[in-house]
Amino acid sequence: xxxxxxxxxxxxxxxxxxxGIKLRNPVMPASGTFGYGEEYAPFxxxxxxxxxxxxxxxxxxxxxNPTPRIAETISGMLNAIxxxxxxxxxxxxxxxxxxxxxxxxxxxxxxxNTLEEYGEVAKRLNDIPEIAAGELNISCPNVKRGGIVFGTxxxxxxxxxxxxxxxLQKPLIVKLTPNVTDITVVARAxxxxxxxxxxxxxxxxxxxxxxxxxxPRIANRTGxxxxxxIRPIAVRMVHQVVQxxxxxxxxxxxxxxxxxxxxxxxxxxxxxxxxTANFVDPSVIQTIIDGxxxxxxxxxxxDIHELIGSLKL
Amino acid sequence: MKNYRTKIISNQExxxxxxxxxxxxxxxxxxxxxxxxxxxRVQRSLPPLLRRPFGIFRTGSLPADCDGLPPKEFVEIVYxxxxxxxxxxxxxxxxxxxxxLGPLGNGFDAPSCDGERILVGGGIGLVPLYMLAGxxxxxxxxxxxxxxGRTRDDIFAVTxxxxxxxxxxxxxxxxxxxxxxxxxxxxERKLQKFPKAEVFACGPMPMLCAVRDICVANKxxxxxxxxxxxxxxxxxxxxxxxxxxGHTEERPSYLCTCKVGPVFKAQYLDWNALAxxxxxxxxx
Numbered sequence: 391x392x393x394x395x396x397x398x399x400x401x402x403x404x405x406x407x408x409x410g411i412k413l414r415n416p417v418m419p420a421s422g423t424f425g426y427g428e429e430y431a432p433f434x435x436x437x438x439x440x441x442x443x444x445x446x447x448x449x450x451x452x453x454x455n456p457t458p459r460i461a462e463t464i465s466g467m468l469n470a471i472x473x474x475x476x477x478x479x480x481x482x483x484x485x486x487x488x489x490x491x492x493x494x495x496x497x498x499x500x501x502x503n504t505l506e507e508y509g510e511v512a513k514r515l516n517d518i519p520e521i522a523a524g525e526l527n528i529s530c531p532n533v534k535r536g537g538i539v540f541g542t543x544x545x546x547x548x549x550x551x552x553x554x555x556x557x558l559q560k561p562l563i564v565k566l567t568p569n570v571t572d573i574t575v576v577a578r579a580x581x582x583x584x585x586x587x588x589x590x591x592x593x594x595x596x597x598x599x600x601x602x603x604x605x606p607r608i609a610n611r612t613g614x615x616x617x618x619x620i621r622p623i624a625v626r627m628v629h630q631v632v633q634x635x636x637x638x639x640x641x642x643x644x645x646x647x648x649x650x651x652x653x654x655x656x657x658x659x660x661x662x663x664x665x666t667a668n669f670v671d672p673s674v675i676q677t678i679i680d681g682x683x684x685x686x687x688x689x690x691x692x693d694i695h696e697l698i699g700s701l702k703l
Numbered sequence: 704m705k706n707y708r709t710k711i712i713s714n715q716e717x718x719x720x721x722x723x724x725x726x727x728x729x730x731x732x733x734x735x736x737x738x739x740x741x742x743x744r745v746q747r748s749l750p751p752l753l754r755r756p757f758g759i760f761r762t763g764s765l766p767a768d769c770d771g772l773p774p775k776e777f778v779e780i781v782y783x784x785x786x787x788x789x790x791x792x793x794x795x796x797x798x799x800x801x802x803x804l805g806p807l808g809n810g811f812d813a814p815s816c817d818g819e820r821i822l823v824g825g826g827i828g829l830v831p832l833y834m835l836a837g838x839x840x841x842x843x844x845x846x847x848x849x850x851x852g853r854t855r856d857d858i859f860a861v862t863x864x865x866x867x868x869x870x871x872x873x874x875x876x877x878x879x880x881x882x883x884x885x886x887x888x889x890x891e892r893k894l895q896k897f898p899k900a901e902v903f904a905c906g907p908m909p910m911l912c913a914v915r916d917i918c919v920a921n922k923x924x925x926x927x928x929x930x931x932x933x934x935x936x937x938x939x940x941x942x943x944x945x946x947x948x949g950h951t952e953e954r955p956s957y958l959c960t961c962k963v964g965p966v967f968k969a970q971y972l973d974w975n976a977l978a979x980x981x982x983x984x985x986x987x
Contacts, residue, residue: 422940423935423939423940424939425937425938425939429937429938429939430937430939432704432705433706453952453955453957454941454944454955454957456980457931457944457945457980458932458942458980459941459942459944460932460933460934460940460942460943461932462751462752462753462932462934464750465749465750465752466752467752467753467934469934469940469942471940471941471942474941474944474957609980617752618749618752666752666934668935668939669753669754669934669935669939669940670744670752670753670754671706671744671802672706672804672935672937673706
């Protein structure tokens with residue numbers, strides 16, 4: 391083939407910016423499904439994904455819930471891990487040295503048992519220059535204190551976001567729960583309280599029973615449902631939140647293929663997080679990035695922003 | 704450790720309800736140790752969503768054929784049909800595309816040989832003991848394998864084990880093969896005869912609990928391979944944790960079965976908690 395007849399395929403621009411963080415592409419893992427990054431290093435190039443999002447961090451190490459903690463359901467899984475994590479100090483000491491070497495933004499997901507603890511962790515994150523942003527978890531359905539207690543009440547959500555906003559000298563992403571009657575109420579409340587971005591949705595509370603033992607299939611009785619089963623609910627909620635707030639939205643919920651991620655981008659998510667699918671295929675994030683790029687090429691899209699929020703109504 | 708997008712070489716029923724699947728996996732045997740496992744993706748479509756963990760039965764390679772290509776390395780798993788995933792697996796054929804993540808986890812620790820080695824396997828728990836038996840025999844150990852099951856159907860691969868040079872003892876609950884009764888009765892007898900033995904066990908939790916109690920009473924070193932449900936197999940989901948010895952509310956110790964295990968030295972585990980979470984009463 392001669393030089394003149396060879397057609398060069400122009401790669402689309404995949405870069406997006408969320409609350410001042412520059413991402414090389416809009417795909418990142420969801421907190422709690424990717425460990426602290428290192429666990430997935432054997433399976434994909436961590437410098438090719440949009441960002442790394444850590445397991446939820448707390449002030450003190452947290453043991454998590456009794457077992458069994460997970461149960462598979464149709465096209466989904468229930469989990470009640472209970473925010474088991476090494477704690478912020480061990481994270482800095484043992485997990486940051488690896489993350490620090492990467493040329494990829496690291497987003498630290500964090501939570502507290504009390505309002506004060508949320509503030510304390512936020513302050514501690516300021517001491518880690520390589521952390522690009524904090525993702526505030528006010529949406530874990532599986533712990534008695536912290537988490538969802540703050541995420542289901544707009545007033546409490548507003549209070550914790552305002553406090554953390556004051557303490558954290560980095561961009562603040564707030565992760566919302568779908569376990570509310572109207573997600574736009576909480577979305578508006580956290581935006582007004584100072585959130586720089588919103589990520590949604592966390593898992594949907596569910597339950598499954600072993601019909602032979604007649605016991606709940608997870609020890610916590612209820613757990614958070616994730617996986618492909620929840621995607622239409624997530625797309626709907628991301629759409630609603632995008633319509634309500636003006637801060638950027640990160641779409642999460644049941645993404646396991648490129649076309650799933652595209653749905654979220656089209657309804658207006660500026661980036662997406664991939665969760666349960668990492669368990670099924672440890673290199674799925676790369677597959678999704680490649681698939682989005684291919685879609686753009688096929689559709690003649692030069693910049694991913696042409697796609698974001700392009701929903702036709 | 705690698706995610707293999709590969710295909711099935713063979714998939715055969717070796718005993719009623721038990722299947723042996725041989726999967727093409729270049730480079731697998733170089734890194735695999737006895738007691739490790741793989742995460743197997745049943746099919747690319749849904750459901751089932753999650754991969755399933757399976758113990759490695761053995762690795763090996765097929766001789767090069769006339770085409771002059773290098774020998775084909777494979778890994779073998781043995782599985783029992785118990786649910787949705789394994790039912791689909793049983794219907795897979797030679798050439799079908801599958802995904803396999805592995806080898807994963809920490810296997811058996813069997814450095815040297817100075818005494819008898821007793822392996823105790825209950826049903827599907829026989830699987831990880833095959834490679835271990837081979838390694839121990841190679842080191843010159845005297846290996847005795849106690850095979851237990853509910854019925855004769857649960858006893859498989861006897862000939863393969865014997866070919867390794869392992870002395871086998873079979874017991875079934877209903878007496879349909881070998882001695883009638885539980886495998887732990889045989890273990891008690893063997894430990895009286897070989898008080899300096901080391902024990903390696905894999906099987907259902909009530910059996911493991913009983914093995915552990917016997918080993919504690921005899922001051923016998925014991926390693927166990929555990930089976931827990933898990934989503935990822937690489938230490939990320941934290942779904943497969945077990946409580947470590949000395950676990951308390953204040954100083955919790957949760958160990959990932961996938962990463963710290965699946966093989967544990969028995970003294971590092973909280974046996975009461977294990978027994979409780981598997982609904983089989985406490986260990987002593």
